[in-house]
Amino acid sequence: FDVNNLETAAAVLEAAVEKQSPVIIAIPEFGARGVVSMETLFSHVARLAEQTPVPVALILDHGRSLEAVVKAIRAGATAVMLDASTKPFEENVAMTRQAAEIAHWAGVTAEGEIGHVGQGAQYATTVEDRRKLFTQPDQAAEFVERTCVDALAVAIGTAHGHYSGTPVLDFELLEQLRDRIPTPMVLHGGSSSGDANLARACKLGVAKVNIYTDMATAARDRVKATLAAEPNAQLGRLLMEVKLGFKEVSAHYMDVFGSTGRAGKASGKKGVATEGDDDFERGA
Numbered sequence: 036f037d038v039n040n041l042e043t044a045a046a047v048l049e050a051a052v053e054k055q056s057p058v059i060i061a062i063p064e065f066g067a068r069g070v071v072s073m074e075t076l077f078s079h080v081a082r083l084a085e086q087t088p089v090p091v092a093l094i095l096d097h098g099r100s101l102e103a104v105v106k107a108i109r110a111g112a113t114a115v116m117l118d119a120s121t122k123p124f125e126e127n128v129a130m131t132r133q134a135a136e137i138a139h140w141a142g143v144t145a146e147g148e149i150g151h152v153g154q155g156a157q158y159a160t161t162v163e164d165r166r167k168l169f170t171q172p173d174q175a176a177e178f179v180e181r182t183c184v185d186a187l188a189v190a191i192g193t194a195h196g197h198y199s200g201t202p203v204l205d206f207e208l209l210e211q212l213r214d215r216i217p218t219p220m221v222l223h224g225g226s227s228s229g230d231a232n233l234a235r236a237c238k239l240g241v242a243k244v245n246i247y248t249d250m251a252t253a254a255r256d257r258v259k260a261t262l263a264a265e266p267n268a269q270l271g272r273l274l275m276e277v278k279l280g281f282k283e284v285s286a287h288y289m290d291v292f293g294s295t296g297r298a299g300k301a302s303g304k305k306g307v308a309t310e311g312d313d314d315f316e317r318g319a
Contacts, residue, residue: 036285037061037096037247040070042274043254044080046281048087054286056294057089057301059114059243061096064103073103074110081111089298094146096245104134108141116146116188124149124174131182139183146221146243149178150190169208172215179216186219186243191236193224204232206239213240221245226252230291237292246288254280 036058038044044060051058062076077093084091094114095107104115117134119127127149135145150170170189179187189212192204212220219242225233226248233244257276261268289295 036250037063037245038080040076041079041083042278043250043281044083046278047285048083048091050282050286050289051089051091052087054289054295055089055298056289056296057298059092059094060084061094061245063096064098074106077107077110077112090301098134101130101133101137104137108138108143112143114144114146116148118148120148120150128178128181131184135183144185146186146188147178147182147184148188149175169205170212172211175212176215179218184218186221187216188221188223193222193228204228204236206235209236209239219243234291234293244292246285250281250284253284256280
């Protein structure tokens, strides 16, 4: 589950405790969008994780540089994602391999991406156009072997942000990928992809699903409703509505992903769980 401040991180962690679900908290390289740095957010969320009585992993999401990988690890990340998916294959391999080497040297796990998960705003393009960006099984197998990543983000039809069309996931491709690569698979752009679709994906080998837009939308809608009823509502009240929006949606997805009640089955202790365990939480 992607977060961008302490309130949203606390919301997801509270949901995880109530659901007795292990959980992966994702923090993007841009951190809190200019409010605080990525490193500051990681260090504070790491403290929250240490106080949480379920396994928690903290992952750098969509890191674009090796510098970001190093900074995230130093700040408390237990996993890092190096996203070079828009670069040529050989450059993607080289950058991701370096990130994985750094991560493994530091004792944390690494995620890479092959294929490309685009933006939902462009989802109305033809299926043929979207398929050009899908992950290819042979290339995925080579990528995993050469980079030594612990988890692989794949593109099978999900998209970041709000969909401009109906999401269609290629489950036949997902099965082919599952049969070709030894690592757990990751789906980015999980929001609004359909509960049944995501539950099916988890059963077919996806061990981590990234969620942000649905939580942010729920938070925004709660704030709008509060201000409509109470135009002079205090900031603290609005922040609570944001927190409740993130908590309710993340709790819902823990049920969808099948991670509810699995806190005792995941590897790692609280605050230091690993992303690569298939029993670990299927949602970030």
